Amino acid sequence: MSVLQAYGMGWRRLWQNRPYWGLFFALNFGLALTTAASLTAFLGKNAAHSLSISDSLTASPYPFLSALTSQFASDLDFFQYQSVGVALVFFLLQIWLLGGWLNHLREEATGVARWGFWGGAARYFWRTFRLAAYFAVIQGALLWAFVKLGASIAKDFSILELWSEFDFLHALWWLLPLYLLFSVSISLWHDYAKIHTVYRDRAWLTRPVVESTRLCFKYFGRFFSLYALNLFTLAAVCAIYGMIANSIPAHSMAGIVLLFLWGQLLLLLRIGLKLANLAAADYLYRQVSDWNAAAPTTEGITQRYNDVFNPKAEAL
Amino acid sequence: MKAKKRISVLLAVACLLLATVGLATGQSSAPSPRIANYDVEVTLDVAEKMLRGRSQLHWRNTSTDTIRRMPFHLYYNAFKNSQSSLLREWYKLPPYFSQQLQYDGEWGWIDLLTVVDEGGRSLLDQHRYLQPDDQNTADRTVIEIDLAEALLPGDSLRLDFTWEARIPRSMLRSGYNKDFYFIAQWYPKIGVYESPGTRYAERGQWNCHQYHLKGEFYADHGIYNVAITVPQDYQVGATGIAVDEQVLGSSKVYRFRAEDVSDFAWTASPHLQVQEAQWADVRLRYLSYPDHAYMGERYFAVLKYCLQYFEDLLGPYPYPQLTIVEPPFHGLFAMAMEYPTLITVGSFGFLPRGIHTAETLAAHEFIHQYFMHLIASNETEEPWLDEGLTTYFEARMMDEYYAQQNSAVIDLLGVRVHQKDLNWNTYAHLGNPKIAENDRAAWEYPNGGYEYISYKKSGVWLWTLEGFIGRPSMDRVLKTYFQRWRFGHPCARDFIAIVNEVVREDHGDRLGENLNWYFDQVLHTTAACDYKVSYVGNFLNLPPMGKDVVVDSSAEAGSRYLSKVVIQRVEEMQLPVEIEFTFFDGHVERRQWDGRARSVNFFFSRDYGVRSAEIDPERKNYLDINYLNNSYTYVPDRVAVRYYVGRCMVWMQQVLQTVVALV
Numbered sequence: 012m013s014v015l016q017a018y019g020m021g022w023r024r025l026w027q028n029r030p031y032w033g034l035f036f037a038l039n040f041g042l043a044l045t046t047a048a049s050l051t052a053f054l055g056k057n058a059a060h061s062l063s064i065s066d067s068l069t070a071s072p073y074p075f076l077s078a079l080t081s082q083f084a085s086d087l088d089f090f091q092y093q094s095v096g097v098a099l100v101f102f103l104l105q106i107w108l109l110g111g112w113l114n115h116l117r118e119e120a121t122g123v124a125r126w127g128f129w130g131g132a133a134r135y136f137w138r139t140f141r142l143a144a145y146f147a148v149i150q151g152a153l154l155w156a157f158v159k160l161g162a163s164i165a166k167d168f169s170i171l172e173l174w175s176e177f178d179f180l181h182a183l184w185w186l187l188p189l190y191l192l193f194s195v196s197i198s199l200w201h202d203y204a205k206i207h208t209v210y211r212d213r214a215w216l217t218r219p220v221v222e223s224t225r226l227c228f229k230y231f232g233r234f235f236s237l238y239a240l241n242l243f244t245l246a247a248v249c250a251i252y253g254m255i256a257n258s259i260p261a262h263s264m265a266g267i268v269l270l271f272l273w274g275q276l277l278l279l280l281r282i283g284l285k286l287a288n289l290a291a292a293d294y295l296y297r298q299v300s301d302w303n304a305a306a307p308t309t310e311g312i313t314q315r316y317n318d319v320f321n322p323k324a325e326a327l
Numbered sequence: 328m329k330a331k332k333r334i335s336v337l338l339a340v341a342c343l344l345l346a347t348v349g350l351a352t353g354q355s356s357a358p359s360p361r362i363a364n365y366d367v368e369v370t371l372d373v374a375e376k377m378l379r380g381r382s383q384l385h386w387r388n389t390s391t392d393t394i395r396r397m398p399f400h401l402y403y404n405a406f407k408n409s410q411s412s413l414l415r416e417w418y419k420l421p422p423y424f425s426q427q428l429q430y431d432g433e434w435g436w437i438d439l440l441t442v443v444d445e446g447g448r449s450l451l452d453q454h455r456y457l458q459p460d461d462q463n464t465a466d467r468t469v470i471e472i473d474l475a476e477a478l479l480p481g482d483s484l485r486l487d488f489t490w491e492a493r494i495p496r497s498m499l500r501s502g503y504n505k506d507f508y509f510i511a512q513w514y515p516k517i518g519v520y521e522s523p524g525t526r527y528a529e530r531g532q533w534n535c536h537q538y539h540l541k542g543e544f545y546a547d548h549g550i551y552n553v554a555i556t557v558p559q560d561y562q563v564g565a566t567g568i569a570v571d572e573q574v575l576g577s578s579k580v581y582r583f584r585a586e587d588v589s590d591f592a593w594t595a596s597p598h599l600q601v602q603e604a605q606w607a608d609v610r611l612r613y614l615s616y617p618d619h620a621y622m623g624e625r626y627f628a629v630l631k632y633c634l635q636y637f638e639d640l641l642g643p644y645p646y647p648q649l650t651i652v653e654p655p656f657h658g659l660f661a662m663a664m665e666y667p668t669l670i671t672v673g674s675f676g677f678l679p680r681g682i683h684t685a686e687t688l689a690a691h692e693f694i695h696q697y698f699m700h701l702i703a704s705n706e707t708e709e710p711w712l713d714e715g716l717t718t719y720f721e722a723r724m725m726d727e728y729y730a731q732q733n734s735a736v737i738d739l740l741g742v743r744v745h746q747k748d749l750n751w752n753t754y755a756h757l758g759n760p761k762i763a764e765n766d767r768a769a770w771e772y773p774n775g776g777y778e779y780i781s782y783k784k785s786g787v788w789l790w791t792l793e794g795f796i797g798r799p800s801m802d803r804v805l806k807t808y809f810q811r812w813r814f815g816h817p818c819a820r821d822f823i824a825i826v827n828e829v830v831r832e833d834h835g836d837r838l839g840e841n842l843n844w845y846f847d848q849v850l851h852t853t854a855a856c857d858y859k860v861s862y863v864g865n866f867l868n869l870p871p872m873g874k875d876v877v878v879d880s881s882a883e884a885g886s887r888y889l890s891k892v893v894i895q896r897v898e899e900m901q902l903p904v905e906i907e908f909t910f911f912d913g914h915v916e917r918r919q920w921d922g923r924a925r926s927v928n929f930f931f932s933r934d935y936g937v938r939s940a941e942i943d944p945e946r947k948n949y950l951d952i953n954y955l956n957n958s959y960t961y962v963p964d965r966v967a968v969r970y971y972v973g974r975c976m977v978w979m980q981q982v983l984q985t986v987v988a989l990v
């Protein structure tokens with residue numbers, strides 16, 4: 012029951028804090044807009060005066076796209092580099108904002124005000140960054156292990172060795188779900204490590220990681236159920252998006268705007284899902300952990316706050 | 328059931344006898360000249376990976392020359408050592424090929440043990456290896472044998488061969504892997520004697536090229552009776568039809584007969600399963616491993632369509648059977664090949680129905696039944712005559728086939744691609760469209776040029792030819808070419824002669840005295856084609872002004888706008904160009920240009936300016952390598968730009984949001 016409660020609570024708290032939802036969306040939108048701006052200039056200069064771009068909306072776009080990508084290959088390289096740069100900036104900003112979101116959730120739920128959203132963002136940036144790096148390495152190692160496993164089943168796709176591609180394809184039936192199970196479990200562990208770090212507020216990450224690992228093992232069923240529920244929501248959202256997006260005719264300005272807005276709605280939901288998932292995890296975390304006993308006391312916090320920001324407070 | 332089988336064996340034997348009598352008397356009602364005929368007995372030794380064979384060649388001298396020497400292909404010697412021309416041309420072998428040759432010693436070869444004529448004289452004492460193409464003396468793929476007695480015009484001869492061949496492992500087109508065998512180009516095969524006037528021959532001459540990496544076939548048609556002995560549990564598929572099966576101890580003998588074919592290939596494995604279907608008088612036989620049995624109905628459907636298409640357009644498929652072999656993954660070396668009445672196809676597990684590449688491949692290999700098996704052009708010397716025509720038909724037939732189902736060759740997840748566009752893109756963008764002339768011999772194409780030019784460019788200029796002369800004339804060209812050259816050996820000159828003949832009848836002088844100007848450019852040069860609308864301008868038509876203006880009182884009142892459009896020829900090729908001008912009031916005008924100058928200006932004086940200019944509005948000219956600059960609109964299409972920007976932006980946002988799964 013607490014899983015469903017947590018799921019509902021996640022969305023409720025997201026709705027209560029919708030300005031932050033908007034903030035996350037604005038970040039995504041704004042950064043993507045930078046690539047869109049240069050693409051507009053590129054197409055405006057090189058393709059907008061050709062009837063082939065108009066024809067590509069009503070007939071197969073392949074002749075236009077294949078001609079465009081080959082005639083302007085070097086310009087398209089620029090978009091690639093730009094996209095990688097934008098993704099990197101987005102990655103860092105996202106780490107920064109997520110620290111703020113977690114701290115805000117914590118403060119709101121416990122009633123203990125500390126640094127607020129922006130203060131939390133600054134305070135936890137380095138720690139969430141390191142966590143992201145560690146867990147990226149773990150995810151990478153997992154992927155590498157599964158690719159190796161798949162390749163060994165497929166005998167490196169050697170025409171000499173592999174009997175049938177079905178030997179590999181049939182193995183995917185268990186390989187893929189198993190990989191997803193592990194990968195999702197690591198993401199889940201990562202999320203609770205972040206939450207635990209924020210609640211414990213320790214400079215070193217070793218203990219929060221170890222403690223959150225213990226927590227994840229102990230309450231794996233509940234944590235995973237919540238994750239599965241969120242993943243199912245994501246799959247449903249994407250499926251509905253795909254079905255409707257494919258039926259929107261894009262020949263007119265109205266259709267194009269509708270398609271774009273529909274895409275934005277999907278993004279809004281995806282971003283909301285990520286934030287609601289953290290809010291729900293935060294709720295579940297408080298249900299199962301001794302956060303209250305272990306959390307620094309109000310006096311302790313006030314003391315430390317004064318140490319840092321208001322050294323004269325003691326004299327008052 | 329037993330009685331039925333006995334009757335069929337008797338019938339087969341009767342057919343055999345009749346055919347032999349026919350052969351001996353040079354029966355004139357046979358569809359092909361039946362020059363090179365073979366009786367072969369071969370045993371597959373699966374333990375040693377050897378073929379042990381005896382073959383009998385019955386050859387007719389249909390020329391007016393006396394024959395004293397005969398060249399034979401010994402194709403398997405291309406895999407004998409690293410010095411063969413084929414392996415030298417394959418300068419960078421894929422690892423799965425080089426590994427087995429270098430480390431596992433899996434070479435393949437063929438050794439002639441005896442060659443004896445009808446008088447019992449051994450001919451092997453007088454032999455030499457020939458290297459007519461590259462003077463690589465280490466190449467052993469062509470052997471020439473002196474006859475003990477000269478063969479006079481109109482006479483026939485019989486030669487008896489015994490030979491053994493080591494089957495290469497997973498090699499080019501032919502070989503074995505695990506217990507899958509695909510045996511092609513495997514027996515001593517005679518070259519083609521070209522009498523004066525045949526193709527480019529001015530004097531009588533043998534045509535027998537070495538075995539190269541690219542280009543495989545050129546042979547005379549004849550009758551093949553082949554007995555194949557394999558282990559008892561092996562299933563065999565082959566050229567022609569099976570006339571008998573006989574179990575002998577632990578072995579099984581399959582007897583096949585093929586009439587009026589130019590080659591014979593076969594496959595054997597204990598895992599092959601057979602599915603059958605019928606189209607008119609033709610039996611379709613699909614051989615695959617059990618895990619690919621599901622592809623059978625997909626191949627049958629498209630091949631029935633192809634059979635009907637060619638029957639309607641060119642003439643009937645003249646054989647009683649078409650065998651389709653889908654090699655297993657470990658037999659992929661045999662995939663995508665064409666042999667008389669037998670084709671090899673290929674697909675990868677769970678191929679979605681929206682991707683029709685397997686069907687396209689099957690159609691491609693089937694088209695070769697007509698272009699280079701029935702019409703036996705020289706693939707080694709003029710590969711475009713079969714690969715180009717096959718590429719032309721592949722796109723034409725597939726786009727029409729899937730258009731009937733309101734689809735495209737790829738129709739998956741909103742992506743739709745037509746075969747014609749796919750082939751055009753490969754020619755125009757993925758390779759170098761100017762890498763080589765289109766008239767080169769197969770082994771003379773440099774760096775991938777064989778695929779880009781002899782397949783794709785030829786396909787592209789054949790559609791363009793169709794664009795210029797129209798579909799009805801094109802169909803007449805193809806039908807005439809087929810009917811005139813069925814079971815013959817045409818060359819490019821013969822094809823061009825038919826085009827000129829038909830175009831003259833259908834179009835008079837409209838396209839010039841003949842179309843040699845077209846073939847000279849597309850076949851014999853590396854020229855590419857690119858026409859460009861480089862400028863569209865509209866100006867207010869102001870009255871004459873300034874000092875000493877001469878006013879022409881008789882001139883009509885000026886229109887509101889003067890418009891100027893500039894068309895440029897960017898590349899070397901010169902083709903007639905049609906340009907469509909659309910004005911802001913919706914008025915449309917078309918103009919012709921001979922396309923020879925580097926640029927041409929078009930002026931208009933109308934009350935409305937030019938909104939757009941488009942070269943080749945019906946896209947008849949597929950040779951144009953830059954499709955983007957074929958048109959220019961005065962007002963840019965911002966709606967389309969916004970569509971693509973919007974799609975890309977949402978896509979970018981999705982990527983960004985996916986990246987943060989790691990945060």
Ligand SMILES: [Zn+2]
Binds near residue numbers: 695714717
């Ligand atoms: Zn081909």
